[in-house]
Amino acid sequence: MKDQFQRNIDYLRVSVTDRCNLRCKYCMPNGVCPVTHEEVLRYDEVLRLVRLFARLGITHVRVTGGEPLVRKDVVELVAGLKQTEGIRTVSMTTNGTLLPKFGEELQKAGLDSVNISLDTTDEDLAAAITGQSGVVALVEESVALMQRLNIPVKLNAVLLKETEASMANVARFAERGVPVRFIELMPIGSGAGMAGLSSAEALLALRRAYPDLHPAKEHLGFGPARYFESARLKAPIGLIDAVSHRFCASCNRVRLTSTGVLKPCLCFDEGRALAPLLRGGADDEALLFAMRACIYKKPLQHCFDAPEGVTEHKLMSQIGG
Ligand code: SAM
Numbered sequence: 001m002k003d004q005f006q007r008n009i010d011y012l013r014v015s016v017t018d019r020c021n022l023r024c025k026y027c028m029p030n031g032v033c034p035v036t037h038e039e040v041l042r043y044d045e046v047l048r049l050v051r052l053f054a055r056l057g058i059t060h061v062r063v064t065g066g067e068p069l070v071r072k073d074v075v076e077l078v079a080g081l082k083q084t085e086g087i088r089t090v091s092m093t094t095n096g097t098l099l100p101k102f103g104e105e106l107q108k109a110g111l112d113s114v115n116i117s118l119d120t121t122d123e124d125l126a127a128a129i130t131g132q133s134g135v136v137a138l139v140e141e142s143v144a145l146m147q148r149l150n151i152p153v154k155l156n157a158v159l160l161k162e163t164e165a166s167m168a169n170v171a172r173f174a175e176r177g178v179p180v181r182f183i184e185l186m187p188i189g190s191g192a193g194m195a196g197l198s199s200a201e202a203l204l205a206l207r208r209a210y211p212d213l214h215p216a217k218e219h220l221g222f223g224p225a226r227y228f229e230s231a232r233l234k235a236p237i238g239l240i241d242a243v244s245h246r247f248c249a250s251c252n253r254v255r256l257t258s259t260g261v262l263k264p265c266l267c268f269d270e271g272r273a274l275a276p277l278l279r280g281g282a283d284d285e286a287l288l289f290a291m292r293a294c295i296y297k298k299p300l301q302h303c304f305d306a307p308e309g310v311t312e313h314k315l316m317s318q319i320g321g
């Protein structure tokens, strides 16, 4: 459906849990804020909502969290989403540490693609960022598994001052055919007040490693990344610069939190709590009415360039980053 600014909203990010096995310092360094199991939507509830979202024009669903692979039986949810009429692609964003365990089941469930988050290839620095050792090796293993299973995989790296020196090593995954996207740190959750790198600084650092880096002719996927290519790269490198290059005018996404809040924009603490309707016996028409009204009122743009205007104070893991 179209929102009030005529943007076509066809992409839903579904958070299945606020929990995570890592403690990334810009996300949830001190662990989760407790949400009871009862508060978290059951899979049958998520699937009912997604059936309705599909009627409103959602065609792409991304399963995220928290860490989606720490939630029990998430593979079954993926299979259910894949069978939902109108849903064309189901993808997942994960820290990759549990993919070696679940990769084959996810392939059987029909998962279309995976984004793995990895900020640095330096194992010590990764441990300092995520609170867990061995993350880089697990991500390497996961990437190799996804390639073997023919599940398209991309890497996402948040741009931090402390990872600038190892950026080019992360970019080297693109030499092996894995697209790598560098994402500006957003002033959300523990990211607020932390030192990030801008996409311009990142591009300078990348051009030191790949002097011929130039804008790619073709866009990859339907997301907001600006892609670049080089003769030495088998896959493009992307920059997702939500902070320095606002791309709200073409934003096509909304989010469903693990507790069933429909969130039209990352930046603001606005949303429609769908769980009380779902659990209060609302019929499909009542749910559709609430969803439609919330999507229609999606804000024009975020205000990450003026963080005092950011009213969303929850952690990225609670929003479904
Ligand atoms: N646990 C999964 C993962 O790490 O990929 C999925 C959830 S995580 C919240 C989704 C993405 O949000 C990750 O790529 C993470 O790096 C990113 N993220 C978390 N906090 C962020 C922030 N303040 N600014 C930019 N990206 C952030």
Ligand code: SF4
Residues within 6 Å of the ligand: 020, 021, 022, 023, 024, 027, 028, 065, 066, 067, 095, 117, 316, 317
């Ligand atoms: Fe966990 Fe992902 Fe947040 Fe890191 S970014 S703490 S992996 S939810």
